[in-house]
Amino acid sequence: MMIGSMACMLVIGAMACMVSMPFAARSQDQASDPFAADTLSSEPPVRVEMRTTAPLRVRLSEDLEPDDAAAIRSVIDARPGWEIGARPHYEIVPNPEFFEHILLVPIKGMTDDTLSAFDPALQKLGPMSVEDIFEYYAEPSHEARAWASNVPQPIDLGFASHPDFLPALGQNLDRFYRRKALLALESSRGYGNGSAVCISVETPLDDTCPMPGPDGWNTVPVDRPAYFTVRSNSARLDSFITVVMITPNGEIVPVLAQPARAQRYGYFDPEEQSRYLFADNLDAPVSLGQPGRYDVLTIVSDEPIDPRIWRLRQGMGAHGEFCRNGLERNLCRAMIGSNLASEYSGSANIARQILWATAYRGGTGYVTNGTLAELGVSRWQAQLFTPRGRSPLGRSGRRGPGLVWLYNFEKSHKCGGSYLGDGFVLTAAHCVSKAGMKDLYVRLGTRNITTGGNSFAVQSIAVHNRSKWSSQRADVALIKLRPSRRLATLQQQGKLAAIPIAQGRMSALPRGSTVTVTGWGLTGAIAPGGDAMLDQEGNAQRNPRHLLKANLSVRPTSECTAFSSYRFFSAGEVVCAGSGTAGRDACFGDSGGPLTRSVRGRRVLVGIVSAGIGCGQDNTPGVYMRASRFTGWVNRAKSKLRRVQSGFHVVS
Incomplete structure (x- = not known):
């Protein structure tokens, strides 16, 4: 050999x-x-x-902010063994899991590493683009066994705005070239x-x-x-x-x-x-x-x-x-x-x-039962999350209930939301707080929350003044994203589109009409008052990586108001919806997400996931805030958030 x-x-x-x-x-x-x-x-x-000796070449992603790209370019230009050019060995891109972080990604097939995978099951033949590498690590087991594959691992350089970012970039570039230069001295x-x-x-x-x-x-x-x-x-x-x-x-x-x-x-x-x-x-x-x-x-x-x-x-x-x-x-x-x-x-x-x-090479990851949402839903579906600053498919902290290691993307997930356009996201008020605002991010443009889409920092939040009332509760909030040219780019690429709030005749919801809820919430049935992290059989609850959907039927509002747990809500401001039989329902982690209806082939927003009694129970519908009843409030909240620079605001 x-x-x-x-x-x-x-x-x-x-x-x-x-x-x-x-x-x-x-x-x-x-x-x-x-x-x-x-x-x-x-x-x-x-x-x-x-x-x-031939230099190493790097490519800068077009998704980088101009100021970040300029600073990165200055670091590369200062190193004699590196240059920005075609046929790159490495690419510098925003982290698709956490866009504020920047990744240095080796390009498979362009570096001098031509070894086969240590584990034949993880062997990938031929070159791979950056998108191919991200898609490969979308499988949880691949992240855990990355060292045994022949697929390059992206290096997270951290926040571009952090004072340690440019030194970290320089140190990684130096290590790569130092390795190349030392190996070039090998007798040949x-x-x-x-x-x-x-x-x-x-x-x-x-x-x-x-x-x-x-x-x-x-x-x-x-x-x-x-x-x-x-x-x-x-x-x-x-x-x-x-x-x-x-x-x-x-x-x-x-x-x-x-x-x-x-x-x-x-x-x-x-x-x-x-x-x-x-x-x-x-x-x-x-x-x-x-x-x-x-x-x-x-x-x-x-x-x-x-x-x-x-x-x-x-x-x-x-x-x-x-x-x-x-x-x-x-x-x-x-x-x-x-x-x-x-x-x-x-x-x-x-x-x-x-x-x-x-190291130990475990088996493949779990498979979540459920119906995948259509591709088009990802254009308006939003995810609210608090990033853990590590790989989304890595593990950290302690084992969860049932002694199961949860992935970082599961621990960071909070709620869903709906993109209304112009940098605004509609969600549930209980999904946001003043204290947690600085750590909150919104992901748009993907069905896979481990690798795809773009994440955006939050600039300001407005909550309804009745969001905590003991009666006539209005569980509604509006998020304004920090301005970014990536929003316009995503819309131009057709990856992002606003979903309209149902108005007039479109907002009518006859009994028995079909509505669809989508989200990345927990997938197992939960008994009323049960532990949210364990399903009814005692198994650990998991969040799906891919966006799921469930078709529900509109029920009479009286079926919801009959439950004491729903006494906080006004009957005229909610949609009551369920499947009638066990299994299909929204659950923890779906809060704030969209409830939509197809009207003449077009999806419109009719509700916001708000409350439920357990998950997936027989004849136990859930409560959704009726979106059409809050269009006036949404317009007032938009006006407020456009006038202020940042912060957490209460809007009546």
């Missing part, structure tokens, strides 16, 4: 790699090189023939003398090299001590052996650095002593704390490598006291992100081996 310039062989029942390591030249003009030989030491000048011509590297989770004793590899890879379980033993037939007794790892996120981790020795730990054989030299980290094993692919670089050199080199970072400049010989100068150039490398006198062999730190 061939991996790059490595020839892998079995060594006494364990996988190891024989690595050919003649040094290959890299170079460019030396005049601007801070590590040129005559600027750092008095050693005899070496022949240097310099050339540039011929298969002469080489080294075998044994990586194990036990101390190698006698003539064994225990290395687990049931999947056919060099593998070490995550968070287990890893022992490295290098056996080299390219080293001399006065040689030095250095091993460093490049982690999945691009950090450099020194593993060992020591003189080559004739005797291997715990084992001595005259024939092997004459043929090989050894080095190991048995006294100081390392733990691989992050699952995924690691690049292991083994360097055999005439002189020891100064360990301070591995701490160099972008912009640090020349360090003559420890970037002394040709090998160290090339390593220093790579560590500071320079796109220069040189040929030097002396011998040094650099080789790469691939190592995987493995």
Whole structure:
């Protein structure tokens, strides 16, 4: 098997790699090189023939705000190993889960990572666009097993407005290019003398090299001590052996650095002593704390490598006291992100081996029963949520009821809403509060709340003055989104459209007429007064990723007002609707969402999800605020929110 310039062989029942390591030249003009030989030491000048290494290219999404794009461009322009251009290796885009966050996304098929997936079930052939990558991680199990796939993971850089955003962007760019520059130093011509590297989770004793590899890879379980033993037939007794790892996120981790020795730990054989030299980290094993692919670089050199080199970072400049010989100068150039490398006198062999730190790979995610809403509904359906600042398909915090890990998107979901156009969203008053306003966001333009659509910050909120009354309660609120050019873009693309409030004859709701409720609320039946997080069978409740719908029948208002739980509402301001039989109903998390009706082929808004008695119970209809009775209030609330800059307001 061939991996790059490595020839892998079995060594006494364990996988190891024989690595050919003649040094290959890299170079460019030396005049601007801070590590040129005559600027750092008095050693005899070496022949240097310099050339540039190809830069990494990045594309900026058109969805970025102009000010954000300009700031990002300035960071990229300041780095010699990066450029903005066609056929990009990476793309910088707004996070579709939380648009205020910016993502750095590797483009599959454009980087140098051409390995197959660790888990064949997660193998994706061919290149993938950014949209393809997001869609792939819409499956919850894929996020949990991302390290074992060959699909790039987007990197969340955080808020574009945060003072740490640009430094975080720069650090990630530096790590990617540092990895590229270090791997470019790998020997690439011929298969002469080489080294075998044994990586194990036990101390190698006698003539064994225990290395687990049931999947056919060099593998070490995550968070287990890893022992490295290098056996080299390219080293001399006065040689030095250095091993460093490049982690999945691009950090450099020194593993060992020591003189080559004739005797291997715990084992001595005259024939092997004459043929090989050894080095190991048995006294100081390392733990691989992050699952995924690691690049292991083994360097055999005439002189020891100064360990301070591995701490160099972008912009640090020349360090003559420890970037002394040709090998160290090339390593220093790579560590500071320079796109220069040189040929030097002396011998040094650099080789790469691939190592995987493995973690548990669970099964596929759950499947939610229900009817998917039509594509067109996503043009006006809104989601209210409080983002957790992490991947929507990641897990955080404690287990929920039933000892089930809930996904972040389930924990962040609050309510539904209806887009009325011009940046306004109609919802239920009990879905919003003054205290929670600063953490509230609205997502528009998608049926899948884990990957799609666009999220918007809230600028101001108006609630009805009767929203908390003990009688004639008006559970209505209006949200004004923070202005953004993305609203206009979504409308132009046909992904966003206002739903009209039913007026006049359209607002008539004869008994038995069909209305449709949509939302991402809980999907299991709940008994009146029962635990909202467990269904009637005691199973943990889940939120669906995809928008669901339920067709209901309009019931006489008296059927609702007969329940004491609905005594707070005025009969003339509500729609009473239910399925008549158990199973179809709105539930917790659907509040504030739309109740619509088709009139002459056109959907109109007739209600706002407000209250229910349990979920999915026989002959127990739910209460919806009748939208047509609040058109005057909506117009007054719009006028109020247009006049004010921000804040939480009560409108009568």
